[in-house]
Amino acid sequence: LTGTKQLLVRGADLVPPGGGKPIVIEEYRFSGDGSKLLLFTNSARVWRQNTKGTFYVWDLAGKRLVPVSARPGYQQFAKFSPDGRMVGFVRDNNLYVTDLATGAETALTTDGGENVINGTSDWVYEEELDLRDAFHWSPDGRRIAFWRFDQTAIRPFYLVDHDSLYPALVPVRYPKTGTPNSTVKIGVTEVASGRTSWVDLGADKDIYIAAMDFADSPTELWLTRLNRHQNRLDLLLADATSGATRVIMSDSDSAWVDANRPRWITGGKQFLLLSERDGYDQVYLFNRDGSLVRRVTPGGWDVFEVVGVDEQSKVLYFTGAIDGPLARPLLRIGLDGKSLTRISTEPGTHGVQFDPTFRLYVDTYSRAGIPPVETLRRADGTLVRSVAGNLALVRKVDALRLRPPEFLKVPTPDGVSLHAWIIKPRDFDPAKHYPLLLFVYGGPGSQTVTDVWGGAQYLWHQMLAQDGYLVASVDNRGTGGRGAKFMKLTYLHLGRYESADQIAAARWFGQQPFVSADRIGIWGWSYGGYMTSRTVFLGGGLFKA
Structure with missing residues (x-):
């Protein structure tokens, strides 16, 4: 304090x-x-x-x-x-434990190598499910649960590394459509004896185990199982000794489901889970047997992040699109689904981390064009003190006298209104005509149009503006923060609606009196690179770069 x-x-x-x-x-x-x-x-x-x-x-x-x-x-x-x-750790795809008192090191697995991976992940799980750290201690420290991958069936895909005088071939175990993924297993090893039990993952072997941990119990695990199509998520409980499992809850969708994870409360008697089953990301309360108690959050707009649960006060803290998809305000609601309260009052983006007692939290706050600052606050949002004012960066940005991004909505011929921002030169003159560069990402569930500090990329865009360019970004259909229908419209049609929206946005900007319609460019990376090439190809000469 x-x-x-x-x-x-x-x-x-x-x-x-x-x-x-x-x-x-x-x-x-x-x-x-x-x-x-x-x-x-x-x-x-x-x-x-x-x-x-x-x-x-x-x-x-x-x-x-x-x-x-x-x-x-x-x-x-x-x-x-x-x-x-x-201390448990992974080395060369095997799991080890070191006794800190004696320094003795014990191998819990020995079959790791080129094909078998223990305690960390293969390429697919790292890239698509964000899984790298793939083992967990039990609450009593007697067991370690871990992923085991066997990628023998995956053929290598060779990348060419040109970063040398003579290019080198780099093999990546990359499963293509219709070919096998790694065979996945979940093991639970008793540290003292080295005995390993294997969890029953069901008859279907073409699955992903997206997440796993101990279920607020030293003898029971939870795990989420996705089918290969990723349109069904099963939540299982597993006996840590026998490996026997039971499905306690399932979530499914005609397009896809996100690999959301349960948050256990009340000593493991209940859990909270995010789901889009009502059209928006919402928080639901379940009993341990998987029976639904209630939807906790109000519906009608997306929950972005569950920040924490104060079990003593029986309240949930979260961020959500109560004001639309641009901001991230901190909100509170009772676990009974009542008394929705706004905690943060400043517009913009709030990244929140509570202390274990939920009396205090650190708020990392920023806006578009305004660098992040950290403050210590009480649970009701009142300020205790500044933690990090970020004054050096704030003063440098202020000295540049930049025009902050302007938020606007862009209409489309399909009747959809798209969120956008535009950066203008510091000496902008509405009577002049400026070249325009569009920045696009546009992939499923993503957002480039948010009220948050944009870091180095934002400053690069501002540099272009000082050289006389307009820079703008538009969140097309398929992006996040506007519910499942808006986001999943692009299912099985990736690029169709997104490119149409970017083309419509470029044409709309080209009709504005301060934009040179014959000098419009577009750029993006990753999915945005795909969007850039596809949109330029379909734009019929609309884009000059």
């Missing part, structure tokens, strides 16, 4: 055994009792992120730095056991 600071670790003290200089901390994590720190350094990239490196444990009282493993090889996803006495 006071902002008083306490030095916990001197960087100069973090010299590993036999090392000549301190390590560089890239990530850190406290043990449950706060007596130790798990430090991550020397990282290297795996696919998209730096998820392998070297882990050390720092004993705060003893001021001693020890490596998690003395053996060669990168480690991944190291984490303390709940009692802080052990």
Whole structure:
């Protein structure tokens, strides 16, 4: 509350055994009792992120730095056991546990290698389901549950690496349409004995296990199972000893379902889950057996994020599109579905993190053109103090005297109104004609038009504006924040409606008196790159670049 600071670790003290200089901390994590720190350094990239490196444990009282493993090889996803006495980690696609008192290292799996992956994920799960860290400790620290992938059946797809004098072929286990995915299994290993039980995932083997963890119980797991088509999500409970499972709830859709995860409350007796079953992302309350208690949130607009549940006060904190898809206000509602209350009052985007007691939260707040600041607030939103004013960046941005983005709505021939923003030069003259560059992403559920600080990309767009360009972005049909019908219209027709909307938007902008209709360009990356090429091709000369 006071902002008083306490030095916990001197960087100069973090010299590993036999090392000549301190390590560089890239990530850190406290043990449950706060007596130790798990430090991550020397990282290297795996696919998209730096998820392998070297882990050390720092004993705060003893001021001693020890490596998690003395053996060669990168480690991944190291984490303390709940009692802080052990650390589990992945190395070379196998799971290990280190006893911190003795330094003894034990392998829990031994079959990992080129084809078999334990405790981390294959390319598909990393890319499509955002799964990298693929093991969990049980609440009592006696077991570890993990994913096991066998990608033997997946043929390599060769990428050409031109970043050298002679190009090299890089194989990626990439399953194409109609070919097998990795065979997935869920194992539960008893740390003391090394005994592994395998979870019954059902008769259909062509599935994804999108998420998994212990279900507020040391002896029972929950897991979400997606069919290959990804239009059905089953929530299962599994016995950690026998592996026996039962389906307690299912969510399905004619297009697709998102791989949402349960949030367990009331000591595991109930759980909350996001679902679009009523046309918008809403929070539903279920009993542990899967029976529906009620929809908690009011419906009619999307819930963006469940921030937390104050079980003592029986209230849910979340962000949602109560004002439309552009902002992210903090809201509160009772678990009985009553007393919806707005907590944040400032327009824009609020990223919220509560303390465990739900008395206080840190609010990371920004708007389009306004850099983020952090404040400490009470649960009702009242300000306690500033945490990070970001003054250096705020002053630099203010000194540029930029025109903030203007939000507007763009009509289309189909009668749909699309959200958009436009950035104009600082000395904008409505009597002049300016070239226009459209920025597009446009993929399912995405948004480029939000009231939030845009970082380096925003500043690059502003730089173009200072060179005399207009820069605009439009969220086409298929983007997020406007309900399932608006988003899933593009199902089985990816690109059709999105490109039509971008073309309609470019034509509308071209009709504005300050836009040079013969000087319109478009750019985007990833799905936006696909959208750019398709939209230019279909635009019939509308786009000049």
